[in-house]
Amino acid sequence: MxxxxxxxxxxxxxxxxxxxxxxxxxxxxxxxxxxxxxxxxPQSVIDTTADFYTHKNANVHRGRHSLSENATVLYENVRNQTADYFGVKNNEIVWTKGATEAINLVANGLKSQISENDTIVITPLDHHANIVPWQVLTQQTGARLAVMPLNSDGTFNIPLCCGFIEKNKPKLVAITQASNTLGNITNLNALITCAKAMGSVVLVDGAQGSMHLRPDLKTLNCDFYVFSAHKMLGPTGLGGLYGRYELLNTLLPYQTGGEMIQTVTLTHSTYRDAPAKFESGTPNIAGVLGFGAALSYLTQFxxxxxxxxxxxxxxxxxxxxxxxxxxxxxxxxxxxxxxxxxxxxxxxxxxxxxxxxxxxxxxxxxxxxxxxxxxxxxxxxxxxxxxxxxxxxxxxxxxxxxxxxxxxxxx
Missing domain, CATH: 3.90.1150.10 (Aspartate Aminotransferase, domain 1)
Known part of the structure; x- marks a missing residue:
């Protein structure tokens, strides 16, 4: 290596x-x-996206010609690079349009696993993107939405929050790594430990923390983590979802179409395993390659x-x-x-x-x-x-x- x-x-x-x-x-x-x-x-990100469209433009995963095969290798190399950055496996990284779509993907995918007897915990600190999808999910399933307590100054009292989690025994806890408004860093280790003790699934919004804090997600021990490339020096219109592989495969597909299917007949279809299961249609190839350049830039320091x-x-x-x-x-x-x-x-x-x-x-x-x-x-x-x-x-x-x-x- x-x-x-x-x-x-x-x-x-x-x-x-x-x-x-x-x-x-x-x-x-x-x-x-x-x-x-x-x-x-950085200029390297701009140059990489321009170079793809100038010299390497082809669709991925589908062609047997050189341009397509070369583009596929470059594209999947960035998935490996992203997995290395977060300390996870490459088949646990799903490309999305951004952190917002990644949260919606999880919320939609969990629909069949949530019942009216379940509770989903959110916080007042979070971005709308980590609140509204859970509101919609509870409306669709009859589950209860519970809001974690927040101090008057916008910080968390960890013992109080852990007590809240223990009392509610939530099916899922959705929480931010760092506030996009205040910049406050959440003590995720303590809250995730409390949630895991209750058997909760934990989704972390890492849109703000992914570049500044560079978390090791296996050590963090969350189940899902979302990020946006454009908040990590990369292009807009691209982001991703980390999910524990066994949990990813239990989610319903968020969108259907080409690429994510295993077999299709006129009356029935089967789907590929994650991450392909969630990547229908032609992806943002130039954006992915640009994100690879962004990660290379970040990790050189x-x-x-x-x-x-x-x-x-x-x-x-x-x-x-x-x-x-x-x-x-x-x-x-x-x-x-x-x-x-x-x-x-x-x-x-x-x-x-x-x-x-x-x-x-x-x-x-x-x-x-x-x-x-x-x-x-x-x-x-x-x-x-x-x-x-x-x-x-x-x-x-x-x-x-x-x-x-x-x-x-x-x-």
């Missing part, structure tokens, strides 16, 4: 690898602080160095932001993937976000697809600055300077 050379973490070189960062917006250098929505792409840099930038930004009078921070600053959720006095977050854009600063404003969390916190919306390892101290300084000047305009 060929060992990959681990590169030194050089932030200046890294920033040059991301062409989108090297531009001006409204006459100002771009300060991109919306990686929680989608990460920027020591992950601890990435984490150290991200936390350094996050702590620097949190300190600067906390010193602005009138700012209220809602994120857990001690246990965070690098996201600052905040408001300024009673000003509408959209107003501040618009003013910041005038200085080239890109932040998110609104409810961030977490309306239950906003209601829990007593808010209608917030501003969100989400950092990644390609941000630097200059980004923070420009952000804080632009924020102060925007506040002065409002005051």
């Amino acid at each position: 060929k060992l990959m050379t681990v590169l030194e973490f050089d932030i200046n070189k890294i920033r040059r690898d991301f062409p989108t960062l090297n531009q001006t917006i409204n006459g100002c250098p771009l300060v991109y602080l919306d990686s929680g929505a989608t990460t920027q792409k 020591n992950h601890d160095q990435i984490l150290k840099h991200e936390q350094n930038i996050f702590n620097y930004a949190a300190s600067k932001l906390s010193n602005i009078e009138g700012i209220t921070l809602y994120s857990d600053l001690n246990n965070n993937i690098g996201t600052l959720c905040f408001n300024y006095k009673d000003e509408h977050p959209y107003d501040l976000a618009t003013l910041l854009d005038g200085y080239g600063v890109a932040v998110r404003a609104g409810h961030h697809c977490t309306q239950p969390l906003m209601a829990h916190l007593g808010l209608s919306g917030t501003l969100r600055a989400s950092f990644a390892f390609y941000n630097n101290h200059d980004d923070v300084d420009q952000f804080i300077k632009a924020l102060r000047e925007s506040i002065a305009l409002l005051d």
Whole structure:
């Protein structure tokens, strides 16, 4: 097996690898602080997708000609690469359009296994994508939806949550690895241990945690884990589902058609085993290859160095932001993937976000697809600055300077 050379973490070189960062917006250098929505792409990802369409374009799994066979090898190699990244088997990785589709795939697939006597546990912290599919499943099956308790500040009291799980004995627990709004990291090990003791199936939304935290899923011991390529430096329109192989094969197929079938007659069809069972139709081949390039880019650095840099930038930004009078921070600053959720006095977050854009600063404003969390916190919306390892101290300084000047305009 060929060992990959681990590169030194050089932030200046890294920033040059991301062409989108090297531009001006409204006459100002771009300060991109919306990686929680989608990460920027290194040139290698852009080049890989372009190269596929330019030189290697063919459908996979179906042709006996060289282009198709070569594309199939490249495509399946990325499945192996993704399995290695998460510490699982390659037949436990299913390609989807993203984390949202992956959750829907599981919810739909479990339909025949859920009854009116079952309970599904969700949390107020989660993205709508990890709430609505479970609402629909309970409506379809008569099962009960139970909401895990959340502290007033958006953190979990683990003993209280474990007691809640023990009391409800849920069939399934759906929970996020890290909040897309607050950036708070969930103590998954403790909660999964509690859930497993009750015989629960556990699905983890890893959309925010997959790049920052790089979990070993076998050690984590969840049953399902979903991720989105575009939040891991990869292309949009692609994501995946990890599932324990024996559990994957018990799920009903989410979509039917070509590729996922074993046999078809005019009156009956049989399906292939996972992962093919869930991959009907022509896949996003270029997206998969681009995601492979993204994983190669990520794994060329020591992950601890990435984490150290991200936390350094996050702590620097949190300190600067906390010193602005009138700012209220809602994120857990001690246990965070690098996201600052905040408001300024009673000003509408959209107003501040618009003013910041005038200085080239890109932040998110609104409810961030977490309306239950906003209601829990007593808010209608917030501003969100989400950092990644390609941000630097200059980004923070420009952000804080632009924020102060925007506040002065409002005051």
